[in-house]
Amino acid sequence: MESTRILWADDEIDLLKPHIIFLEKKGYRIDTATNGRDALDMIQENHYELVFLDENMPGLTGLDTLVQIKKINRNIPVVMVTKSEEERIMEEAIGSQIADYLIKPVNPNQLLLSIKKLTEQRKLINEKTATDYQAEFRQLAIDMSMAATIEDWVKIYKDLVRWDLSLDHVENSTYRDLLETQKKEANSLFFKFISKNYQPWLKGSEAAPTLSPQLFPRELFPFLKAGKKVFTIVIDNLRYDQWKVIESELAQLFVVESEKIFCSILPTATQYARNAMFAGLMPAEIKRRYPDKWFDDDEEETKNQFEEFFLEENLKRYGLGHIKWSYAKISQLTFARKFVENLKTLVDNDLNVVVYNFVDILSHAKTEMDVIKELADNDKAYRSLTRTWFIHSPLFEILRFCADRKLPVLLTTDHGTINVQNPIKIVGERELTTNLRYKAGRNMSYNPKEVFEVKNPDDYHLPRMGVNTHYVFAGKDDFFAYPNNYNHYVRYYRNTYQHGGISLEEMLIPVAYLLPR
Incomplete structure (x- = not known):
């Protein structure tokens, strides 16, 4: 693997030789310059992943050099190294988009930390996030299997969202695929939980969460x-x-x-x-x-x-x-x-x-x-x-x-x-509601194992559209599809965002x- 190449510009670069040797032993390639003009020429000619820049150099100052570096390559991280603790200089450097600010004398580990933070941060975060999720995966699975209250499910959902957001930055798709599988399993279990507990909530169960009318x-x-x-x-x-x-x-x-x-x-x-x-x-x-x-x-x-x-x-x-x-x-x-x-x-x-x-x-x-x-x-x-x-x-x-x-x-x-993926078949009269995640009407035909049935809308405080009206709800990432022109219908609606049914989301x-x- 090619070494990370770093430019260090300092008019007293010879005094920093021990630091340079330390970094080279860690696998970094260090080029040096003793003034701002030479540093700018070297940046024009070479690709650097990081620049250490002394603030107090004769001729072109560190701050002036910083401005010119950003004109050449605005994405290159620059670490300002200075003896001065003047607030004005810090503010100017920050305003010019420095990546870090070190006060002399610096020790080698400070330099190493700054390098890792700026050149390896994403890789290290990816590795740590993936490792942490792998370690928590089993506990999440246990929590899902044991969940008995809405508070349990809120905690599980928050954990899943936390990992969802964290894994957004992880390039290895293995962990993303693992999380997607775990989210599907969570929604499958949540569907069963709601099927069992929703009606008791409506009857005033003390275990009920805040529902829409109570918000x-x-x-x-x-x-x-x-x-x-x-x-x-x-x-x-x-x-x-x-x-x-x-x-x-x-x-x-x-x-x-x-x-x-x-x-x-x-x-x-x-x-x-x-x-x-x-x-x-x-x-x-x-x-x-x-x-x-x-x-x-x-x-x-x-x-x-x-x-x-x-x-x-x-x-x-x-x-x-x-x-x-x-x-x-x-x-x-x-x-x-x-x-x-x-x-x-x-x-x-x-x-x-x-x-x-x-x-x-x-x-x-x-x-x-x-x-x-x-x-x-x-x-x-x-x-x-x-x-x-x-x-x-x-x-x-x-x-x-x-x-x-x-x-x-x-x-x-x-x-x-929720992003729907799995079609489930339903047949009904022309007046059947058009929503893909729930249906209301009469004379509906479906697999009762795939849906949550509400045969008496009064029990669920739902309005009737007719004497024989009942409701069915899709769970997990399912969506209702009609047998007529089934394949076209599925292709059109699969991987779209729908609502109306039962899922954590x-x-x-x-x-x-x-x-x-």
Whole structure:
């Protein structure tokens, strides 16, 4: 393997000979220069993976040389070595994008640490991450097999997401494949867990997690009752792993005061889960109380057009009808920009609620557009695309505004999504709902071992579309496919992001309370 080649520029380079010998014995190739001009010539002629640069050289100073190095190759890491501890020099060096800063006299191990950090960090992190995951793999498998409560599953899911994010940086695909297998097994067991426990939760079991209708009363309304202003952002269809990517981008603006996982109701679809969240009621109760404001799956109308009304009713039920509040739904860029321009008018409100629809639009676009299919081919790419959108989006501007005005933010979602891979056959009448992860209708034919059946919707607080309506839910990474034109249907929908069914990704979703720094 070719040695790492390093340039060391210092007008007292002869005095550093012992350090150079030490590094050469470690396998590094060290070239030397005694002034900035020679260093620049050598960088023009050779490829170096790292430069040690003395700050106090006669003629062209270290800082001046640094500026010229960045013009030649902005990606080469430069370590400034100096006798000076002047803050001004440190700030100038950092501003010129140095990779590290060492104060003379330096010892050989300091140099070695800096080299490894800058030239071998990725390899060392990859190796350590892979080794750590391999060591934890068995414990994760044991935890999955023993999981008996929703708290157990939340911990398992957080662990899986942590490894998912960590292995994003590991080039060896073996560990990524191993994790994907483990995620599939986790979802298989979680499907069985939900099939057994979901109905008891709805009946008031003490073991039940916070469900969609309880989110605002438990996580938002207490702040309002305490007289605190809160800016609430609901990002449609945001998974926990996508939240963790967004969280890292918000670190300079906010402190995450609390982060919790709550559970989306079934179906994990916007019409059901988000209406339930805003209304504080299960879907069947919404339809019973407000029959003119609930539309069944087979009706043409927009299914989420009364969220503002539902929230108003919810606030009144909890004695908060007197507060000053606003609601906005953002699904178009032009409206988003206008909303950002008018943010100042919302500062005095006790509560501002924004529903932001982009992530849901992105997941649907992957189904319909080949270019998005390529850009979001897997979970890693999907997260990356989410991050890229977020940091350039009006949503980020909204959050920056909140941070600048010291407005706390409650950030959450209505459900997540899963990359579907495995088709399962279903047959039904023409009126059968079109969602790929759940079906509602009558006279459906399917393999009952492959689905979670809800034969009596009343038991699950789900609305009936007819006397014989029942629901079935897909689990794991399954999706429903019709026998007619089966192969075409499967090719079109496999490896797309869908929601409505039972999986860790769809049901276990984040709610975070952010305090401005």
